[in-house]
Amino acid sequence: MPYEKDHVLLTDLYELTMxxxxxxEGLSRIATFDLFIRDFPKNRSYFIAAGLSEALSYLANLRxxxxxxxxxxxxxxxxxxxxxxxxNLRFTGDVWxxxxxxxxxxxxxxxxxxxxxxxxxxxxxxxxxxxxxxTTIATKASRVVLAAEGRAVIDFSLRRTQGxxxxxxxxxxxxxxxxxxxxxxxxxxxYNIPLFxxxxxxxxxxxxxxxxxxxxYARSFPDSATLLVDTYDTLSGVKNAVKIAKELEQNGxxxxxxRLDSGxxxxxxxxxRKILNRDGLAYVKIFASGNLDEYKISALIKKGxxxxxxxxxxxxxxSRDAPYCxxxxxxxxxxxxxxxxxxxxxxxxxxxxxGRKQVWRxxxxxxxxLKDVLGLENEKLRGKKLLVKVMEKGNLAYRPPSLEEIRKxxxxxxxxLPLKYQQLTNSARYSVEISPQLxxxxxxLMYELEKNQKSRTGHKKSKRK
Amino acid sequence: MPYEKDHVLLTDLYELTMxxxxxxEGLSRIATFDLFIRDFPKNRSYFIAAGLSEALSYLANLRxxxxxxxxxxxxxxxxxxxxxxxxNLRFTGDVWxxxxxxxxxxxxxxxxxxxxxxxxxxxxxxxxxxxxxxTTIATKASRVVLAAEGRAVIDFSLRRTQGxxxxxxxxxxxxxxxxxxxxxxxxxxxYNIPLFxxxxxxxxxxxxxxxxxxxxYARSFPDSATLLVDTYDTLSGVKNAVKIAKELEQNGxxxxxxRLDSGxxxxxxxxxRKILNRDGLAYVKIFASGNLDEYKISALIKKGxxxxxxxxxxxxxxSRDAPYCxxxxxxxxxxxxxxxxxxxxxxxxxxxxxGRKQVWRxxxxxxxxLKDVLGLENEKLRGKKLLVKVMEKGNLAYRPPSLEEIRKxxxxxxxxLPLKYQQLTNSARYSVEISPQLxxxxxxLMYELEKNQKSRTGHKKSKRK
Numbered sequence: 001m002p003y004e005k006d007h008v009l010l011t012d013l014y015e016l017t018m019x020x021x022x023x024x025e026g027l028s029r030i031a032t033f034d035l036f037i038r039d040f041p042k043n044r045s046y047f048i049a050a051g052l053s054e055a056l057s058y059l060a061n062l063r064x065x066x067x068x069x070x071x072x073x074x075x076x077x078x079x080x081x082x083x084x085x086x087x088n089l090r091f092t093g094d095v096w097x098x099x100x101x102x103x104x105x106x107x108x109x110x111x112x113x114x115x116x117x118x119x120x121x122x123x124x125x126x127x128x129x130x131x132x133x134x135t136t137i138a139t140k141a142s143r144v145v146l147a148a149e150g151r152a153v154i155d156f157s158l159r160r161t162q163g164x165x166x167x168x169x170x171x172x173x174x175x176x177x178x179x180x181x182x183x184x185x186x187x188x189x190x191y192n193i194p195l196f197x198x199x200x201x202x203x204x205x206x207x208x209x210x211x212x213x214x215x216x217y218a219r220s221f222p223d224s225a226t227l228l229v230d231t232y233d234t235l236s237g238v239k240n241a242v243k244i245a246k247e248l249e250q251n252g253x254x255x256x257x258x259r260l261d262s263g264x265x266x267x268x269x270x271x272x273r274k275i276l277n278r279d280g281l282a283y284v285k286i287f288a289s290g291n292l293d294e295y296k297i298s299a300l301i302k303k304g305x306x307x308x309x310x311x312x313x314x315x316x317x318x319s320r321d322a323p324y325c326x327x328x329x330x331x332x333x334x335x336x337x338x339x340x341x342x343x344x345x346x347x348x349x350x351x352x353x354x355g356r357k358q359v360w361r362x363x364x365x366x367x368x369x370l371k372d373v374l375g376l377e378n379e380k381l382r383g384k385k386l387l388v389k390v391m392e393k394g395n396l397a398y399r400p401p402s403l404e405e406i407r408k409x410x411x412x413x414x415x416x417l418p419l420k421y422q423q424l425t426n427s428a429r430y431s432v433e434i435s436p437q438l439x440x441x442x443x444x445l446m447y448e449l450e451k452n453q454k455s456r457t458g459h460k461k462s463k464r465k
Numbered sequence: 466m467p468y469e470k471d472h473v474l475l476t477d478l479y480e481l482t483m484x485x486x487x488x489x490e491g492l493s494r495i496a497t498f499d500l501f502i503r504d505f506p507k508n509r510s511y512f513i514a515a516g517l518s519e520a521l522s523y524l525a526n527l528r529x530x531x532x533x534x535x536x537x538x539x540x541x542x543x544x545x546x547x548x549x550x551x552x553n554l555r556f557t558g559d560v561w562x563x564x565x566x567x568x569x570x571x572x573x574x575x576x577x578x579x580x581x582x583x584x585x586x587x588x589x590x591x592x593x594x595x596x597x598x599x600t601t602i603a604t605k606a607s608r609v610v611l612a613a614e615g616r617a618v619i620d621f622s623l624r625r626t627q628g629x630x631x632x633x634x635x636x637x638x639x640x641x642x643x644x645x646x647x648x649x650x651x652x653x654x655x656y657n658i659p660l661f662x663x664x665x666x667x668x669x670x671x672x673x674x675x676x677x678x679x680x681x682y683a684r685s686f687p688d689s690a691t692l693l694v695d696t697y698d699t700l701s702g703v704k705n706a707v708k709i710a711k712e713l714e715q716n717g718x719x720x721x722x723x724r725l726d727s728g729x730x731x732x733x734x735x736x737x738r739k740i741l742n743r744d745g746l747a748y749v750k751i752f753a754s755g756n757l758d759e760y761k762i763s764a765l766i767k768k769g770x771x772x773x774x775x776x777x778x779x780x781x782x783x784s785r786d787a788p789y790c791x792x793x794x795x796x797x798x799x800x801x802x803x804x805x806x807x808x809x810x811x812x813x814x815x816x817x818x819x820g821r822k823q824v825w826r827x828x829x830x831x832x833x834x835l836k837d838v839l840g841l842e843n844e845k846l847r848g849k850k851l852l853v854k855v856m857e858k859g860n861l862a863y864r865p866p867s868l869e870e871i872r873k874x875x876x877x878x879x880x881x882l883p884l885k886y887q888q889l890t891n892s893a894r895y896s897v898e899i900s901p902q903l904x905x906x907x908x909x910l911m912y913e914l915e916k917n918q919k920s921r922t923g924h925k926k927s928k929r930k
Binding site for chain 2: 006007009010011012013014015016017018020021022024025027029031033068071072075077079117121124125126128129130132133136156158159160161162163164165166167168169170183184185186188189195196197198199200201202203205206216217219220221224231232314318319320323324327330331334343345346449
């Protein structure tokens with residue numbers, strides 16, 4: 001069974017039980033849900049939107065197979081008419097989104113779904129999962145790229161990502177965020193991401209000597225070999241690499257790089273650079289890896305390490321210091337023919353904003369991002385609207401950008417985000433203002449919800465504007 | 466294209482380039498690799514083995530498709546004869562493993578692969594990925610279950626796991642570790658894990674009043690409803706739930722539970738329990754959720770919260786405080802016909818143990834785990850051998866246990882692991898001793914490697930015992 005077809009069941013049981021109850025009660029209102037991140041994880045000061053194309057593919061292909069309906073029937077929770085309804089269920093809603101690669105901030109809906117409530121509810125879990133993973137890794141990777149200050153960063157994370165899906169999507173997300181490529185061959189094939197590879201210690205250990213292992217590898221890859229020099233003694237390893245580089249030169253080839261994977265990368269890289277340059281091998285790059293992240297890379301560069309490229313694995317691939325974003329999917333409006341009911345959760349710490357919303361981005365004179373305004377979609381506000389319509393009545397309503405376009409969009413966005421918002425720690429907080437009308441609606445609804453608490457009224461009818 | 470067939474390319478490019486070089490050099494030695502965890506992440510004191518059945522399925526199905534070979538050819542890195550060789554490549558090796566559900570410790574090979582070096586090298590990345598995810602989550606979930614002191618724990622993590630694979634495998638791993646079930650419908654279908662569900666705030670908000678939403682849900686699920694009481698005001702919500710419970714009673718049904726998802730869970734659960742009991746609803750369970758983990762659950766219970774079951778999501782599903790294990794795959798031996806070459810990495814901090822190894826577990830008089838001994842597989846040592854042969858010449862060599870058997874194995878293992886090794890923080894460190902012969906071999910090899918460093922000899926030939 002192809003994996004994609006499973007995805008309709010990648011949902012929490014309560015989505016289905018709620019849908020069954022909506023169905024039984026005949027509730028067919030159009031519900032609008034905002035998918036957004038409540039606040040920054042530690043040390044984050046912006047997010048890179050990612051995962052939209054995957055989310056849209058999920059919505060476009062949403063359907064239950066006969067086996068899946070049979071499974072649900074076997075659970076003896078659902079009534080027959082609801083299960084019959086599910087057989088023909090398709091996603092028929094509208095979706096607005098902040099495009100992949102764009103910078104966004106807490107409380108801004110990165111995805112806004114308007115659909116008959118059963119459809120809109122059912123897709124909650126999978127949409128959250130998709131946007132969370134992709135955005136978390138793209139955001140983390142952009143920090144690593146930032147720390148490398150123009151040096152190449154390669155994604156080496158596959159071996160320790162949280163599963164296979166995270167391995168593939170993580171490579172894509174890191175590429176969006178500015179990594180030069182990945183070691184992940186499947187991601188390379190699926191997304192046409194440049195592939196990079198070096199060698200492992202086991203390779204060196206499989207030959208009689210390090211020198212012999214280097215020679216064998218250079219024979220196989222005379223124009224693209226990166227030699228791992230730290231299996232026994234790093235500087236002896238560098239000298240062996242020099243010997244091989246000289247042999248390659250005699251045959252008209254060039255050693256590409258050496259790789260350091262342990263020890264003091266500052267002193268070792270400087271010593272290695274000296275050895276290489278002394279022997280006329282200034283063209284041989286120094287590649288470093290070994291438990292790196294943005295903090296360590298930044299420190300290495302500050303201390304004068306002579307490293308040309310970084311291989312970054314686990315810390316980036318699992319976003320070690322912040323392995324998820326506090327992403328939520330909240331009801332913001334119900335429409336029943338001409339009646340509009342803005343909705344919000346009433347909670348001191350976790351209040352949400354009601355209504356169908358848009359985000360306007362305001363630029364300074366130089367064209368850099370100044371601040372954002374979160375408002376109601378029909379408001380007339382200055383600035384560039386961030387949410388675009390990507391799906392209408394269940395059909396794609398935009399031209400999906402290529403991965404290269406998404407990557408360029410991320411670079412262009414980050415170039416316009418002032419550096420004070422791109423510090424690895426203690427960044428300034430970018431301002432997201434609430435528009436006057438959204439403020440008024442929120443205050444009014446909050447007042448009415450509190451007033452009506454005794455009569456337990458959950459939402460308030462308002463006139464369509 | 467079915468997802469499973471992709472997995473052969475879920476590998477780092479360097480595995481393939483090393484394999485190409487082994488191929489070109491005619492290296493066909495039998496290599497043995499140990500897959501093990503170097504040390505504990507913070508606050509971990511044991512691991513629960515998980516992921517073996519998935520790893521074996523990957524090995525048994527390893528083959529390159531025509532399209533995959535074409536993709537590799539298009540990269541212009543590999544020579545034609547190597548690509549032809551890949552077409553017919555199958556995994557033909559032997560695998561020994563610590564079975565799923567068993568408790569194990571750092572340095573103990575949870576998987577040991579012996580195969581022609583090209584095959585053994587190629588599978589490194591995917592095996593690491595699989596064992597890492599499953600073991601990380603099973604270990605984390607066992608801590609959450611431990612903290613709940615016999616109360617039910619349900620996996621609610623799907624919405625924020627790192628991708629879909631992690632969502633599905635995480636539910637399975639948490640079930641192995643003792644969770645009672647999951648909200649993840651697909652995991653329920655794939656693995657026959659019990660499914661649990663409640664309702665979301667959006668459901669409550671979709672009706673005119675909280676009371677009406679509860680009544681609708683109870684109409685749909687008169688014998689299995691769990692009502693979420695904190696959308697507006699928690700204790701008013703409890704009173705609404707009482708009203709619905711009474712209505713259910715009149716029709717011969719029973720409310721199953723209420724759910725608290727925010728606020729002070731200690732005082733709210735106690736107040737809710739009082740209200741429910743006062744109204745003769747002692748049978749209605751109290752379910753709690755909301756950013757929980759083992760530390761918070763333990764604190765809630767200590768403070769006297771009256772909670773019957775916990776829904777645990779993100780913190781468990783991404784193993785928030787330790788989102789990966791330091792799992793590695795290291796060459797420990799090469800065999801060339803009758804010649805055996807034990808291998809190890811020479812590094813002060815990261816030295817590995819050479820040779821084909823076994824783990825013996827020693828029990829105390831009560832049958833509890835006392836300590837483990839890591840030794841060479843042919844040694845005669847007391848204790849129970851932990852590694853069993855699971856694959857021989859590429860074919861399954863054991864009866865794969867059912868998920869229920871694995872879950873029972875985990876419970877039986879944890880029951881025999883003294884509690885001093887199962888503290889949430891500051892656990893005692895379980896002793897893993899090195900056997901006399903392994904010690905001698907390690908010391909000898911280390912001495913020879915250091916001695917030979919100048920002549921850069923990577924490994925030392927020893928006689929077959």
